[in-house]
Amino acid sequence: MAEFDLIERYFTFEYDFTQASNGSANNKSSQKNKKPKVVKGIGDDCAIFEIPEKYQLVTSTDTLVDGVHFFSDLEPELIAHKALAANVSDLAAMGAKPLAFTLSISLPEVNQDWLKSFSEGLKNASKLFKVPLVGGDTTQGPLNINITAYGSVKKGRLLERNNAEVGDDIWVTGYLGEAAAALELYDKALVQKAALNHSEAELWKALTQPIPPLKFARKLTKLSRCGLDISDGLTADLGHILSKSQCGAKVCVESLPVSEALVNFVGLEQARQYALNGGDDYQLCFTASSKHRNKILNLAERCQINVTRIGKVQDEGLQLNLNGQPFESNRVSWQHFNQ
Amino acid sequence: MAEFDLIERYFTFEYDFTQASNGSANNKSSQKNKKPKVVKGIGDDCAIFEIPEKYQLVTSTDTLVDGVHFFSDLEPELIAHKALAANVSDLAAMGAKPLAFTLSISLPEVNQDWLKSFSEGLKNASKLFKVPLVGGDTTQGPLNINITAYGSVKKGRLLERNNAEVGDDIWVTGYLGEAAAALELYDKALVQKAALNHSEAELWKALTQPIPPLKFARKLTKLSRCGLDISDGLTADLGHILSKSQCGAKVCVESLPVSEALVNFVGLEQARQYALNGGDDYQLCFTASSKHRNKILNLAERCQINVTRIGKVQDEGLQLNLNGQPFESNRVSWQHFNQ
Numbered sequence: 001m002a003e004f005d006l007i008e009r010y011f012t013f014e015y016d017f018t019q020a021s022n023g024s025a026n027n028k029s030s031q032k033n034k035k036p037k038v039v040k041g042i043g044d045d046c047a048i049f050e051i052p053e054k055y056q057l058v059t060s061t062d063t064l065v066d067g068v069h070f071f072s073d074l075e076p077e078l079i080a081h082k083a084l085a086a087n088v089s090d091l092a093a094m095g096a097k098p099l100a101f102t103l104s105i106s107l108p109e110v111n112q113d114w115l116k117s118f119s120e121g122l123k124n125a126s127k128l129f130k131v132p133l134v135g136g137d138t139t140q141g142p143l144n145i146n147i148t149a150y151g152s153v154k155k156g157r158l159l160e161r162n163n164a165e166v167g168d169d170i171w172v173t174g175y176l177g178e179a180a181a182a183l184e185l186y187d188k189a190l191v192q193k194a195a196l197n198h199s200e201a202e203l204w205k206a207l208t209q210p211i212p213p214l215k216f217a218r219k220l221t222k223l224s225r226c227g228l229d230i231s232d233g234l235t236a237d238l239g240h241i242l243s244k245s246q247c248g249a250k251v252c253v254e255s256l257p258v259s260e261a262l263v264n265f266v267g268l269e270q271a272r273q274y275a276l277n278g279g280d281d282y283q284l285c286f287t288a289s290s291k292h293r294n295k296i297l298n299l300a301e302r303c304q305i306n307v308t309r310i311g312k313v314q315d316e317g318l319q320l321n322l323n324g325q326p327f328e329s330n331r332v333s334w335q336h337f338n339q
Numbered sequence: 340m341a342e343f344d345l346i347e348r349y350f351t352f353e354y355d356f357t358q359a360s361n362g363s364a365n366n367k368s369s370q371k372n373k374k375p376k377v378v379k380g381i382g383d384d385c386a387i388f389e390i391p392e393k394y395q396l397v398t399s400t401d402t403l404v405d406g407v408h409f410f411s412d413l414e415p416e417l418i419a420h421k422a423l424a425a426n427v428s429d430l431a432a433m434g435a436k437p438l439a440f441t442l443s444i445s446l447p448e449v450n451q452d453w454l455k456s457f458s459e460g461l462k463n464a465s466k467l468f469k470v471p472l473v474g475g476d477t478t479q480g481p482l483n484i485n486i487t488a489y490g491s492v493k494k495g496r497l498l499e500r501n502n503a504e505v506g507d508d509i510w511v512t513g514y515l516g517e518a519a520a521a522l523e524l525y526d527k528a529l530v531q532k533a534a535l536n537h538s539e540a541e542l543w544k545a546l547t548q549p550i551p552p553l554k555f556a557r558k559l560t561k562l563s564r565c566g567l568d569i570s571d572g573l574t575a576d577l578g579h580i581l582s583k584s585q586c587g588a589k590v591c592v593e594s595l596p597v598s599e600a601l602v603n604f605v606g607l608e609q610a611r612q613y614a615l616n617g618g619d620d621y622q623l624c625f626t627a628s629s630k631h632r633n634k635i636l637n638l639a640e641r642c643q644i645n646v647t648r649i650g651k652v653q654d655e656g657l658q659l660n661l662n663g664q665p666f667e668s669n670r671v672s673w674q675h676f677n678q
Contacts, residue, residue, distance in 0.1 A: 039395060046399040046433045046490075048497070051390040056378060059398075060385040061487055063443040065480030094385045104402040104485050141404030142481035146443050148400055151385075158387070 180278020
């Protein structure tokens with residue numbers, strides 16, 4: 001099957017781009033309502049965007065490789081979901097609203113069943129995250145999935161890594177550590193194909209079908225200037241905020257949001273280690289002034305997500321405390337190329 | 340070596356983004372001079388762009404895989420050059436000016452010599468094409484190089500595939516077929532590592548160091564509305580224009596620009612076949628009204644590139660003539676996944 005047929009059959013989803021358009025009139029009221037939009041999707045050499053004056057275009061790219069970011073024996077529709085989730089999570093990390101994405105995929109062969117399932121998963125994730133596929137390419141080679149995601153944010157409203165201020169609260173969304181713990185289920189789920197119990201199934205879902213808090217992140221830009229997504233583990237990612245903002249933090253380990261499913265599976269102590277050091281969470285870590293506490297809690301409620309205050313920004317160091325006593329974190333975070 | 344160190348050491352080039360900035364004053368004259376710009380490069384979750392009102396952002400993504408788009412035994416700096424060239428060629432195909440690019444690279448291992456050479460080649464190509472690296476990621480996996488390129492074009496000035504009109508001239512830039520012919524040199528150049536003669540060296544350079552006609556493409560948008568880059572072979576790529584524009588074409592095979600080097604290497608007849616069907620040319624094919632002939636020739640001269648009128652847009656079909664007689668093209672163009 002030729003590349004063009006393959007794109008046409010599996011990667012051309014139906015979207016109505018015109019609905020995002022606001023006409024071309026140039027008067028003040030239409031200027032005011034102008035939104036960033038995709039003006040050309042799949043079918044030419046490039047995808048085209050228009051970004052009105054008061055917005056910035058935000059873009060992020062991530063590659064997923066077999067054995068590193070996913071297991072190739074996982075259902076292809078779950079691989080597709082995760083690839084897109086990981087990328088829109090980077091947009092959430094900046095407080096941006098997803099606008100579109102492109103897919104570059106290398107495939108060892110044209111396997112129709114695989115492609116059908118992958119395409120289905122991608123289409124569903126694309127609808128779930130409200131982000132259209134607007135281009136990309138397919139090549140023959142070892143399985144490699146690259147997605148570039150595009151989003152927009154109003155000027156002055158970015159969540160950045162270097163804006164933490166001493167005295168700020170430190171918050172995280174969702175529950176941490178589930179995805180890392182779920183790696184222990186690989187054999188059971190994919191080799192033995194045994195039934196998972198309720199807790200296990202929940203962890204497996206966190207690993208294979210993460211849902212970044214997109215809406216919350218976008219609205220959060222009114223209350224915070226500093227955040228990122230937790231993809232390499234809380235301590236590593238919080239470390240990026242601290243080094244870029246040239247400050248330190250105290251984290252209360254007893255406050256870390258660990259789910260009942262995780263505690264059932266590995267016990268409270270190991271759950272905390274996973275929450276501190278596990279990767280693949282695709283939740284947000286952000287800082288905000290303590291005067292915004294109630295607004296943040298209300299926003300989370302409106303967005304139907306969990307949000308937890310886990311510590312404070314301080315002058316220097318990264319201090320982990322459990323009920324006031326120093327706590328030792330027992331492993332390094334995920335890094336590619338650690339040898 | 341951790342991912343962050345690797346990016347810092349090999350993929351952080353020095354650019355002065357501020358020079359592209361035009362301040363934030365909001366009066367009319369500053370509005371008029373506003374240019375698209377990169378406001379944030381490497382170091383956060385995303386890269387950020389500002390695209391003034393009268394511009395559109397154009398983006399394209401391409402993956403290069405070992406054995407398909409390059410030979411891994413080629414010098415890494417040439418692999419880097421080609422990866423970036425293939426992507427900025429897609430911008431040229433739309434008439435866009437390069438603004439930035441991101442790199443996602445999967446590497447089987449951290450080989451410092453390989454990375455040093457690749458990084459050097461990427462930096463040089465980045466300077467040559469005047470396009471800064473603003474983000475990306477590195478992962479462990481089979482060698483896979485994905486680049487997403489970003490460019491800008493004034494509204495209403497895009498080169499698109501669907502704008503050919505019956506009676507238009509058909510033009511191509513540069514010389515065709517050299518890269519495809521150069522594949523015959525693989526053994527000599529990379530296995531035997533024998534010296535190439537003058538013609539062979541020229542072909543090898545066309546394959547490994549293509550230079551898309553970026554400046555010409557950008558200026559061409561005043562004279563043409565329809566074009567693309569020839570990466571899959573002239574007949575295949577011209578075919579895209581014809582099907583999207585719902586028209587046909589007559590191509591005069593004797594007019595095809597074949598270089599002396601190519602004719603020396605394979606003879607005139609095979610040179611024409613390569614020119615029609617060879618891939619990897621990264622030249623432009625475009626259509627324009629015959630009233631613009633002189634302007635197009637003058638523009639090409641100013642941009643120091645070759646440009647050739649090879650035929651005319653007609654109602655239907657793709658007719659290949661050699662001195663008025665039907666000409667038979669002897670092979671299909673390059674397609675991924677042809678099995």
